[in-house]
Structures are given as C-alpha cells and as structure tokens.
Amino acid sequence: MQALEDLDYLAALDDDGNLSEVGIIMSELPLEPPLAKALIASCEFDCVNELLTIAAMLTAPPCFVTPPVNKEEAAATHRRALLHPDGDHMTLINVYNA
Incomplete structure (x- = not known):
C-alpha cells in the first residue's frame, strides 16, 4: 500500500490507479521513483546536468x-x-x- 501512496504522491498514477504520462516516463528510467521524478522535474528548472550528477553519485x-x-x-x-x-x-x- 505504501508503494502506491508514494507513486500517487509523485503523480505517477492517474485517478484510476494506472500509470500517468509522468509515471510512464519515470518507469523508463533506471532510477528509484523519487529520483526519476526529480530528474523529470529538473527539466522545468533548467538544472538537468546538476540532477544527473546527483543521481549518478547517489546510485553509484x-x-x-x-x-x-x-x-x-x-x-x-x-x-x-x-x-x-x-x-x-x-x-x-x-x-x-x-
């Protein structure tokens, strides 16, 4: 149940409990959901390079x-x-x- 709540909090699920558009993109990234969502959001804040560095350092x-x-x-x-x-x-x- 906690996993579903976490995915819902990250907007990875739609109202029916299926993967949202963001959730589909997140599922294609080899990252934990919060890090995948942060990487997607980094596009909006023009800090993709920094987030890629952080993701690499956290997963290495x-x-x-x-x-x-x-x-x-x-x-x-x-x-x-x-x-x-x-x-x-x-x-x-x-x-x-x-």
Missing part, C-alpha cells in the same frame, strides 16, 4: 575511502574544501567535479 557505489592514519589530517582538509553549505547533494556535485 560509494566513492569515499578511509584514509590511512598518517594522512587523516590531509584528508580532512580536502573533505572540508568539498563541503557545500547548502547540504549533502551540493557536496556530491563538488565531489563529482573535483
């Missing part, structure tokens, strides 16, 4: 490694340079672009 295997003990301070300095004040998703864009 983790790219972060634990540094050796003797390099923790240097790693922390690099990590701080990539942090974005607007949150984790913007930080992921910085990591991708680094």
